Amino acid sequence: MAQFPSAKVTAICVGGGRTASSELVALGAERWLTMAHERSVALSARDLTKTYNTGATEVRALNHVDLDLYQGELVVLLGPSGSGKSTLLNILGGLDKPTAGEVLFRDHDLTKASDRELNLYRRDHVGFVFQFYNLIPSLTARENVALVTEIAPNPMSPSDALNLVGLHDRQNHFPAQLSGGEQQRVAIARAIAKRPDLLFCDEPTGALDSKTGILVLDAILRINREMGTTTALITHNAGIADVANRVIFFADGRIVNIKVNETQRSTSELAW
Amino acid sequence: MQVLAIALVVASGTALLVMALTTIQALQETTAAYYERARFAEIFAQAKRAPERLLRDITSIPDVANAESRVVHGAILDIRDFNEPVIGQFISLPEYGPQLHNMLVLRSGRLPTAGAEYEVVVNEPFADAHGLVAGDHFDAVLGSQKRTLRIVGTALSPEFVYAIAPGGLMPDDRRFGLVWMGRERLAAALDMKQSFNSVTLTLLRGADPREIIARLDTLLFPYGGTGAYAREDQISNWFLQSEIRQQINMSRIMPTIFLAVAAFLTNMVMARLIQTERREIGLLKAFGYSDWAIGWHYAKMVLVIASIGVLLGWGTGAVLGHWNTSLYANFYRFPFLLYRPGPQAFLTSAAISLAAALAGSLAVVIRVIRLPPAAAMAPPSPPAYGRASAAFDVLDEPTRIIMRRLIRWPLRAGLTTLGLAMSVAVLVLALQWMDAINHLARTVFETAQHQDATVAFSDFRPAGAEINFRYLPSVLATEPYRNVAAQLSNGHRVERQGIVGLPEDARLSPIYDNVGTIVRPRKDGLVMSTKLAELLHVQVGETARIQILEGARPTLDLPVVQTFETYIGTPVYMEIEALNRLMRDGRVISGVHVSLDDATQTELLTRLKELPGITAILFRKAAMDMFFATMGETIVIFIGFFVTFAVILSFGVSYNSIRIALSERSRELATLAVLGFSGWEISYILLGEIGLLAIAAIPLGCLIGYLLSWYMASAFATELYRVPLMVEAATYGQASIITAATVIACAALVRRRLDRLDLIGVLKTRE
Numbered sequence A: 001m002a003q004f005p006s007a008k009v010t011a012i013c014v015g016g017g018r019t020a021s022s023e024l025v026a027l028g029a030e031r032w033l034t035m036a037h038e039r040s041v042a043l044s045a046r047d048l049t050k051t052y053n054t055g056a057t058e059v060r061a062l063n064h065v066d067l068d069l070y071q072g073e074l075v076v077l078l079g080p081s082g083s084g085k086s087t088l089l090n091i092l093g094g095l096d097k098p099t100a101g102e103v104l105f106r107d108h109d110l111t112k113a114s115d116r117e118l119n120l121y122r123r124d125h126v127g128f129v130f131q132f133y134n135l136i137p138s139l140t141a142r143e144n145v146a147l148v149t150e151i152a153p154n155p156m157s158p159s160d161a162l163n164l165v166g167l168h169d170r171q172n173h174f175p176a177q178l179s180g181g182e183q184q185r186v187a188i189a190r191a192i193a194k195r196p197d198l199l200f201c202d203e204p205t206g207a208l209d210s211k212t213g214i215l216v217l218d219a220i221l222r223i224n225r226e227m228g229t230t231t232a233l234i235t236h237n238a239g240i241a242d243v244a245n246r247v248i249f250f251a252d253g254r255i256v257n258i259k260v261n262e263t264q265r266s267t268s269e270l271a272w
Numbered sequence B: 001m002q003v004l005a006i007a008l009v010v011a012s013g014t015a016l017l018v019m020a021l022t023t024i025q026a027l028q029e030t031t032a033a034y035y036e037r038a039r040f041a042e043i044f045a046q047a048k049r050a051p052e053r054l055l056r057d058i059t060s061i062p063d064v065a066n067a068e069s070r071v072v073h074g075a076i077l078d079i080r081d082f083n084e085p086v087i088g089q090f091i092s093l094p095e096y097g098p099q100l101h102n103m104l105v106l107r108s109g110r111l112p113t114a115g116a117e118y119e120v121v122v123n124e125p126f127a128d129a130h131g132l133v134a135g136d137h138f139d140a141v142l143g144s145q146k147r148t149l150r151i152v153g154t155a156l157s158p159e160f161v162y163a164i165a166p167g168g169l170m171p172d173d174r175r176f177g178l179v180w181m182g183r184e185r186l187a188a189a190l191d192m193k194q195s196f197n198s199v200t201l202t203l204l205r206g207a208d209p210r211e212i213i214a215r216l217d218t219l220l221f222p223y224g225g226t227g228a229y230a231r232e233d234q235i236s237n238w239f240l241q242s243e244i245r246q247q248i249n250m251s252r253i254m255p256t257i258f259l260a261v262a263a264f265l266t267n268m269v270m271a272r273l274i275q276t277e278r279r280e281i282g283l284l285k286a287f288g289y290s291d292w293a294i295g296w297h298y299a300k301m302v303l304v305i306a307s308i309g310v311l312l313g314w315g316t317g318a319v320l321g322h323w324n325t326s327l328y329a330n331f332y333r334f335p336f337l338l339y340r341p342g343p344q345a346f347l348t349s350a351a352i353s354l355a356a357a358l359a360g361s362l363a364v365v366i367r368v369i370r371l372p373p374a375a376a377m378a379p380p381s382p383p384a385y386g387r388a389s390a391a392f393d394v395l396d397e398p399t400r401i402i403m404r405r406l407i408r409w410p411l412r413a414g415l416t417t418l419g420l421a422m423s424v425a426v427l428v429l430a431l432q433w434m435d436a437i438n439h440l441a442r443t444v445f446e447t448a449q450h451q452d453a454t455v456a457f458s459d460f461r462p463a464g465a466e467i468n469f470r471y472l473p474s475v476l477a478t479e480p481y482r483n484v485a486a487q488l489s490n491g492h493r494v495e496r497q498g499i500v501g502l503p504e505d506a507r508l509s510p511i512y513d514n515v516g517t518i519v520r521p522r523k524d525g526l527v528m529s530t531k532l533a534e535l536l537h538v539q540v541g542e543t544a545r546i547q548i549l550e551g552a553r554p555t556l557d558l559p560v561v562q563t564f565e566t567y568i569g570t571p572v573y574m575e576i577e578a579l580n581r582l583m584r585d586g587r588v589i590s591g592v593h594v595s596l597d598d599a600t601q602t603e604l605l606t607r608l609k610e611l612p613g614i615t616a617i618l619f620r621k622a623a624m625d626m627f628f629a630t631m632g633e634t635i636v637i638f639i640g641f642f643v644t645f646a647v648i649l650s651f652g653v654s655y656n657s658i659r660i661a662l663s664e665r666s667r668e669l670a671t672l673a674v675l676g677f678s679g680w681e682i683s684y685i686l687l688g689e690i691g692l693l694a695i696a697a698i699p700l701g702c703l704i705g706y707l708l709s710w711y712m713a714s715a716f717a718t719e720l721y722r723v724p725l726m727v728e729a730a731t732y733g734q735a736s737i738i739t740a741a742t743v744i745a746c747a748a749l750v751r752r753r754l755d756r757l758d759l760i761g762v763l764k765t766r767e
């Protein structure tokens, strides 16, 4: 695809991302902020507005939102229900279009892209993980991952992807034969097997107990760290926010606060 | 839309059933009323010439209600502005008083007045074909003279509902006419005063016609009787009844196919509905609704869908039935048509259709009833897929999805395939008629025969008469033949069948075997059609008893020396000289086949119109054209609506299975879209399944279509004709293309919905 010269950039990102994130731990928050201006922006949203017209009333799900996602960072979105988190993520991920504003990905404005172009954007650059796992019931774990690697330009092998999430011994199980947490980890493996530039997770642990939730979260963190994948994660669990580089607070369709974590905690330190 | 698709299939089944049932009813009622009102005779007999006084003896046969004698004669008519000679069948009307049997129904004008000079009534279709009206004249060679006849009226007769010329296959109203005239004039012209050559009988209630036929034969044989026959063997009535039988046959097969598919579709759709409403069912049960109340709720839905179909089917069926019946009226001439479909056809069809739909959903409804409330509220257990064979390893993931689903629900896949196959089969069945009829006509009129015309004499003539025809203008060659009226028997099996004598080297009209060879007539025995051999239960090498019904009426035992296959009639042949020797009336012929140099035919036609003593002249090309013209028209219409029905069938099956798959799999498809699969790739995963099933359905459908055609061909095989089982490769191709096109159209319809799939909405909800 011509619009997004992916392979080259991805390679650079992966390399750059790793050093950046390892440095990060050592850096203070202020220094990180100055660093951030020098870091490249993976995706930027400007003045995003999304309104839904449901009969007489008009719901404003997003209200002039500006946001940059930096290469390799892990961002957590927090906010009350109905504040517009999923709406934002869906727009950033090319699943939806805003009413106004623009989303820039490598000089391309997603809001002006056609359905076909959005499709290719998702295929080549974006990984999604949802609260419900959405695996294909007729395919085994490995085949669910292979589904994506077959169409991606620069994928890892399905077994490697399953290894990353700790499921190499469950490759040949059908979704119905896996627990919820295992299914979610397959979903993560499927999302990252293409080596996406962006990983969007919408309440990935929402349907899981804390122990399983941590396993899943670990998988996401590992990918963010090891592959340098820019990750945005929605959660209702404020405790999880501690693992992020930045925490973005949402309310009424607006970003009300951004908190930069001086240190990223590991999952074992989390108060779930 | 899905409801509509099922309703349409139910409607098709109902419509076909209503159409068949009302057509059958209309034909039966019309026929019965017509026969009754016009006092259609129950026994018919012809003789050469019997004295009028014999009539009293015939009337006094026990159980005979009354008998009517008449003079019947075939002659050539010369109609102005029509080049060709026309075959005329003359029938006498009683000089005084009304007809006792086979009463004419006047359509215009009046009957001839007693003693009037050559006043005649002609049959209405013939008059219409030539634009003849009361007051018009035409000529006929009656006896040895050409006379001018004046039309005073047109009429229809129960004896000629299906009016075909002797030796003809189809009514040809331009080349065959019925002429009724006063008995005295006709008898005088034919030298038949105080005599008759045809007699018709009606019987008392409960009489056994076989006994009466036997006694009638005894009385008539001395006067050249050719064997009496009952109403069921009367040619027009025979065609009519066999048509009704075919309709009955149709009414069994076609609606069955449609209603079976309808049952499958209701099953499929209801199963899906109940699947999506499991939770609600569980809740209702938990609230204390009885199993039956819930079962009835779903049964009612099925009944509503089926009722829509039944209502549609009633409407269409009634229209089609009327149309079908009036189509028959083009070949079968009734003075009136009783199309008053009673409630019976509608009630029967509704009962059958509703029962089929209910039967289809019965299993599903029972499953609902059995469902314990707790289990109903839990989501259905996920389907267990098998990893299946290593063969899968070579497939890509999308194809694997398709294959796994097929293997997971083999019954559903099988029934869908069967449903589509039925559509192909119905098409093959409908389209192959064209092939079969074509093949029959080409074989009979082109491959088997080479004469351009056949001239039949009213009485046999010395063999030398052939010469007269050879020197007629534009005649290239002639070939004689002899017909001998006979009755063949083997034990208690008896068949009336004339024996045809042909020269050994017959070329113009030889004995043609359907395998493609010419069979020579033999001096030492009979060459018999396989159908006749089958009827008589004789085999090559065995002997058949032959009662000759003319001349010295000898009884002979002759061996069957060879058999051959033919589509038309049950002929039997012998070498002409040998036949003449057996008959002991010298070297004679009954007619000649001629081949013509058609450039100068007009002159010949004018000459033929003048020749005396000729009962019929048949032109091969005209017969063939007529055959194709009449068959062509009806078959095209017939095929037209079968194609419509078949398209509805494949539409119903494919649309429903695609729609159900779409609703069952919306989550899966949305996931694929999120993963970046393009519209086409997703379509492949959704539609590949039906595509694969359609591909499997095509050969299966062709096979079923072939078997159905075979069944139809054998069910419709009669003594008069046997439609060959002939399916051209192109027919399979057309049937497959039509079905495939319907499936593709359905797929395209659903494909549009795929583009509008609400990704976020689907993914937000719980599985």
Ligand SMILES: Nc1ncnc2c1ncn2[C@@H]1O[C@H](COP(=O)(O)OP(=O)(O)OP(=O)(O)O)[C@@H](O)[C@H]1O
Residues within 6 Å of the ligand: A052, A053, A054, A059, A060, A061, A079, A080, A081, A082, A083, A084, A085, A086, A087, A088
């Ligand atoms: N398709 C839709 N039509 C109308 N309104 C919608 C639609 N989708 C979302 N909304 C509204 O937009 C607002 C934001 O929704 P969104 O799903 O982004 O919230 P959220 O922050 O993800 O909430 P939650 O934490 O519960 O998932 C809500 O008020 C919601 O009602």
Ligand SMILES: [Mg+2]
Residues within 6 Å of the ligand: A085, A086, A087, A202
């Ligand atoms: Mg949300």
